[in-house]
Amino acid sequence: MNKQKRLITLAAVACLSACNPANEGMQKKDIQLITVAPGHFHAALVQKTMYPQVDSVVHVYAPEGPELAAYLALIDQYNTRSDDPTSWEEKVYKGDDFLQKMLAEKEGNVVVLAGNNQHKIDYITQSVAAGLNVLADKPMIIDSDGFPELKQAFATASENGVQLYDIMTERYEINTMLQKAFSQLPDFFGGLVPGSADNPAITKESVHHFFKEVSGKPLSRPAWFYDTKQQGEGIVDVTTHLVDLVQWESFPDQVIDYERDIQLVGAKRWSTSVTPAQFERSTGLKEFPEFLSGSVDGAGNLAVFANGEINYTLKDIHAKVSVIWNFQAPEGAGDLHYSIMRGRYANLIVQQGADEQYKPVLYVESTGERDAQAFEAALAKAIEQLSGSYQGLKSEPVADGRYRISVDPSLVTTHEEHFAQVTEKYLDFLKSGTMPEWEVPNMLAKYYLTTKALAEAETVTAP
Known part of the structure; x- marks a missing residue:
């Protein structure tokens, strides 16, 4: 082969290689x-x-x-x-x-x-x-x-x-998505009631655990995770998810003005006790580091202010969010979630206890505003309205006026899978060059509330 033909052949090979879809992953x-x-x-x-x-x-x-x-x-x-x-x-x-x-x-x-x-x-x-x-x-x-x-x-x-x-993963939990969807059907839900500080319209509670498994293996926590000056207290950490969901479900696609729309009613915080043995099991360290010495109580245990509660109003609707950290979940359980949205005609409840095999489940229940026949007919219509968006959506009576909601198993994703869903949404924002107009002000509203609540709770409970 002469030199000219050899160069043409090499160029053709290079072109085929570059244009081959199998090599697409090699391109930046x-x-x-x-x-x-x-x-x-x-x-x-x-x-x-x-x-x-x-x-x-x-x-x-x-x-x-x-x-x-x-x-x-x-x-x-x-x-x-x-x-x-x-x-x-x-x-x-x-x-x-x-x-x-x-x-x-x-x-x-x-x-x-x-x-x-x-x-x-x-x-x-x-x-x-x-x-x-x-x-x-x-x-x-x-x-x-x-x-x-x-x-x-x-x-x-x-x-x-x-x-x-x-990264707001909880927006992608199917029962939360359904709770939001049902709440946006006025003929069925009837709109949120105003509620009160003692009986909020919206309550969200989350229980987490220091010792847990991730991707099938025990998680080793860094020691600073137990230092609230580095990790943050529970009232400003996990509650970001809960506050986000209150805004996202109750006032979807609406801008929240933190100076006008949010009023803090009250906040409190309390500690979880972690023994030296539990700390070692979680971190691999036999002793508490020096930076944690100020958090060790008289019994020699670590007092971690990982728990908190915020009571507030959002656009004049009363809401309460709370987070609890235990050391380890019961056998077969994991992080837990409870949520209720109270409407004129229906309450929308997400539970995740033993009766649900520690998996979140959405229930709808009648408030008694309608008779049983009228409520059941309204529920059937709501199911029909939402079926186009949620494959296999159906209801099952579990008690008088109370129904369990389910969907096709293909719509049920895990907490770990939610990270990919958030990332894909973010990549869409990058592609379009913009986010919905409510995202940034609502992030600010969320962090305004959580940090203001911490400041309030600290005045009530000294470290």
Whole structure:
């Protein structure tokens, strides 16, 4: 073969290789992830699945230590699983100057944050100032001092044309979605009642556990997870989900003005006692670190202010959210959720107890405003209205005036799967270049309430 023919052949091979769909994954995608200081397993859950528009190469910047090792171990687990393995390639920089290095190199365009919450707002602020999009695990801030910084971060993100968003997984739990859908049918639900502080229109309660399994393996918590100055108290952590759901379900697609629409009625906090043996089981450490010494009680146990309750009004509707942290769930159980939305004609209740085999279930029950026949007819009509959106939707009577709601099992997803659903929604925002107009003001409203509630609760209960 002469030189000219050889060059033509090589060019043809190169073209075929580049144009072959099988090699598409080798091409750089529109979205390149940067993971910063992944101290919480939620950082890895964002990568439990692959996304067509996201590059398989992820640049990681973090201090060296067990938290980074745990994150990389989960990514490796996802890459090597037998069922639908992922193909992430982690390029890791280890060093105490990880943030400065990331900002200098800017090896991607979306920063993923899930770790020590004490520094998160600083990471957010510097990332959006550098023109980087940010997908952040909750909470973005853990006290009222961080609120002005968060407001400025959203303003900077808007100026720089980037998207700042937090990971609200609970919007994708099917029973919560159904609770919202039924509440938006006036002929069936009748609209929210105003409620009162003693009997709110909306109540959401969440029970979590320090010791748990993630992706089938026991979770090792970093010691700082038990330090509320670093992790944040329960009243500003998990309650972000609950406050978000109250807004999202009750006033969908509506802007919440935190200065006008929210009134704090009351807030309280209390501690969970963690023994040295439990702490060791959770963290692998035989002693409490020095930074936790101020939280050790007279019995030698750790007092963690992980529990909290917020009572407030939203657009004159009374709501209450509360979070409880126990050390470990009962056998066969996991994190628990209870929610009720009280309407004129119906109450919409999500329960997740022993009767539900610790899986969330939606019930609808009559308030007695209608007779049994009229309520059943209204429910049947509501089922018909929503069936086009929810495959296999049906009701089953379980008691007088009370019905269990179910859907096709294909619509039921796990908490870990919800991270992919949030990420896909965020990727849609990046593609369109904008978020719905209510998302940013409602994030601000959420964090205004949680941090204001903490400040109020601290005046009632001293550490």
